Amino acid sequence: MAEFTVNAQRFDPYKNFKFRVKWDGKYVAGVSKVSALKRTTEVVKHRSGGDPSSSRKSPGRSEYEPITLERGVTHDPEFERWANKVWNFGAGAGVEVSLKDFRKDLILEVFNEAGQVVLGYKVFRCWVSEFQALPDLDANANAIAIQSIKLENEGWERDTAIPEPTEPTFVEP
Template identity: 40%
Template structure:
């Protein structure tokens, strides 16, 4: 089979960038899938011999996990700590819900420079907040792996913009 060479190849997922409140988050190496599901509501009508019908009900959105190589960048840590501040001072933790953009580029797009080509697709996560933060990876003196920290985000919906 011939290799895929199209610049609009839908299976290439390595050219992306993540923005948090307009600033590019450096070193994000992996973003989990965006998903949503709609729960069915059962509706029963009197005299209907065929049984209940189903209508769309409550919408739920999957958590999004961002992984970043272990670095000196403390953006995720500060954001996670801001959410923790809700327990200490519920009135003092303002702005812990943030807007997150995930931008996808074609093979020729330069995601690393602001003057590069525009993204092919851009997704906006509405009012995201940190639900899980892994600050330090598992340490293993026998391994040669790269340290990865991760942050899981709950959000109130996403859209393609």
């Protein structure tokens, strides 16, 4: 198990608005929202024959919630390319799906206010189960067009190789 050192100078928790997502070794452009990383473990209840008045609980199967990524609509085709590996309308009868390389591992990095990486999570064997190319369009609205992908995954783990950085001290002029 990795050892964690604690930065005694930092008392505030990290903010949730400084992050980046990476897959295929490249940062993904414009991701503005990532849903929570959540794991749920089933509870298996059982009783012992000699103790009929109460049940015991043990951990069962663990499930990882899908992760949703959102970003503003641009010309960058990465969301659509990945989604098309699972289903590509118009590719021709019998070749709509190519499951050869539809899974990807991704990295989620969280930064402090100084722009230093403070946390990282590796998410394993992701694939696109839902793709929204365009939102509802409304000529009377004042909003950014958002596209999203929903990623099924087979688990995640914290990248313990990322140490807590020593935050810079800013000197007043």
